Amino acid sequence: MNASSAESGPQQFVVELLGFNDGEKSLLASTFRLTGRRPHSPFSYAEDEAGRTDLYLVNADHAQAMAELRLRGPNLYCPAVLIGGDDGQPWPVVDRPIHWSRLFDTLDKVMLVALDRRASRKSESSDSSMARRRTDLPRLAPVAPARPVRRESVLVVDDSTTVRAFMRSRLTPFRFDVDYAANGETAIDMARAKSYTCIFLDVLMPGIDGYEVCKRLKSEPKTQATAVVMLSSKSSPLDKLRGNWSGCDAYLGKPVEENELLATIARFLPSARRVVNAMLGTEQP
Known part of the structure; x- marks a missing residue:
């Protein structure tokens, strides 16, 4: 299912599952279908079926899944959540056995951060486009590299x-x-x-x-x-x-x-x- 912004109801995000067996995938998919009915929640989730990913949900106890995650390169805009063991990865971990409300609280939090980052990037891109439209110069003048954002x-x-x-x-x-x-x-x-x-x-x-x-x-x-x-x-x-x-x-x-x-x-x-x-x-x- 593709992520879609319905006119009513929670905003939906696509989750790519890595390292789960068929039974676990079926259980997760069934649970995802219920997320749109959560009271007071702005988000719901669906399993990836069309190649677009908003979020990676990974079995951290599965070595191949962790290797695949590194290849996919999760980032601030498309983050990851780990289930199970933690080998020092810089992503939030939900312990087993899975507590469903805790899992979806974690998913909501990482997506809220991701949306904030996406909005900042979109705003910066829009400002840059407007600046280019306002100039009649045939070529963009060299721009000094942006200062890196200081992490507290x-x-x-x-x-x-x-x-x-x-x-x-x-x-x-x-x-x-x-x-x-x-x-x-x-x-x-x-x-x-x-x-x-x-x-x-x-x-x-x-x-x-x-x-x-x-x-x-x-x-x-x-x-x-x-x-x-x-x-x-x-x-x-x-x-x-x-x-x-x-x-x-x-x-x-x-x-x-x-x-x-x-x-x-x-x-x-x-x-x-x-x-x-x-x-x-x-x-x-």
């Missing part, structure tokens, strides 16, 4: 591989430059060597705890301007007060509530603000 840098500090994987899946769609550390000592060294816009910092870790890490970061001129967001399963008023004393900019309890995390991303990482506000339905008129 994020550091996630947590000794739990599960939490790091969760944060990777939530941050990847925004295309930040994300690094990871498993303890406070490493995090401090990384923050001294590289300028981060925001650091997501676990409180309870081997070695020095997150409170001490935050105090040190906020006491050094090179790192004191970096936003520090603490992540902790300890969320009593006293724990939050300790976070404030250490100088943190925000304190999120674990498990992290998704809308709260998105709002925090929008607060401290401006490049994601417009997309996050659209996700949360808080876009300013």
Whole structure:
């Protein structure tokens, strides 16, 4: 099925499935047919039947499928979502067994980001065309190369591989430059060597705890301007007060509530603000 923009109902996107067996494809196709009936969702999905692809859905446990994905070259405008294992690919991962609402929430988020990128590219192309029409010169004058878009840098500090994987899946769609550390000592060294816009910092870790890490970061001129967001399963008023004393900019309890995390991303990482506000339905008129 081709993606189509119906006059009513959700906008539909074509999904190319890689590495799934016939039974899994049949189940996914059946589920796609129900996505147009989801309340309050702007998007629906259909399996690729005509060679056009808006999004790749890939069995990450299938080596050949991952090789095929690399050949296809997913990008900001035609992204990918992985099901299962993660071998360090820069795309969001949905764990098995598949939780359907989580899968489609992830698909919606990556397509919202892709649409934002497509709109930006279309606007730039339109502006360029108008400029050419306004000139009578027989040839275009040389144009200086565009400056590369600066990606905001994020550091996630947590000794739990599960939490790091969760944060990777939530941050990847925004295309930040994300690094990871498993303890406070490493995090401090990384923050001294590289300028981060925001650091997501676990409180309870081997070695020095997150409170001490935050105090040190906020006491050094090179790192004191970096936003520090603490992540902790300890969320009593006293724990939050300790976070404030250490100088943190925000304190999120674990498990992290998704809308709260998105709002925090929008607060401290401006490049994601417009997309996050659209996700949360808080876009300013």
